[in-house]
Amino acid sequence: MSKPLKMAAGLVLLSFGSVAQAHYPIMICEAQAQLIHCDVGFSDGSKAVGKPVHLFDYDENRLQTQKADRFSRVQFERPAGEFYLQFDSGHEFPVEVDVGEL
Numbered sequence: 591m592s593k594p595l596k597m598a599a600g601l602v603l604l605s606f607g608s609v610a611q612a613h614y615p616i617m618i619c620e621a622q623a624q625l626i627h628c629d630v631g632f633s634d635g636s637k638a639v640g641k642p643v644h645l646f647d648y649d650e651n652r653l654q655t656q657k658a659d660r661f662s663r664v665q666f667e668r669p670a671g672e673f674y675l676q677f678d679s680g681h682e683f684p685v686e687v688d689v690g691e692l
Contacts, residue, residue, distance in 0.1 A: 615679040617643070621692040626666045628687070630658050630677045637662035644676045645669065 613634040620627055626645075630638040643664045645654040653673065656664040666675070678684035 614682050615677055615685045617675065617677040617685040617687055619675055619687045619692060621668060624668045626668055626675070626692065628664050628666075628675060628677070629662060630664065630679075630685075631662050632679070638677070638679060641677070641679055644678070646674055646676060648672050648674075 613632040613636070615630070615638070616633055617628055617630045619629075628643055630641060630643060632638065638658045639660055639662055641658050642655050643658065644652050645666050646652055647669070648671075653669050654666050656666060658664055672689050674686050674688045676684050676686050
């Protein structure tokens with residue numbers, strides 16, 4: 591195999607390697623008194639700065655939306671009733687945390 595052909599094949603293999611290392615969204619939430627704190631990010635350790643996190647009731651009504659701050663964190667006031675939080679990064683499937691998991 592010629593040197594230019596070997597280099598092209600190597601570049602193709604490298605590009606497939608980055609696809610194989612896909613990352614997925616992560617959200618960890620906890621309740622503290624009347625506030626809910628969530629850290630969002632990705633499995634590769636990168637932050638989700640500016641990405642939205644939504645709070646829904648069980649009737650699929652969006653109650654609140656916050657964008658992750660520079661530390662990749664959001665904070666919500668705890669609503670009355672049952673609810674869940676959703677971090678949809680636009681990659682793969684959204685992450686959801688139910689009120690029962692807090």
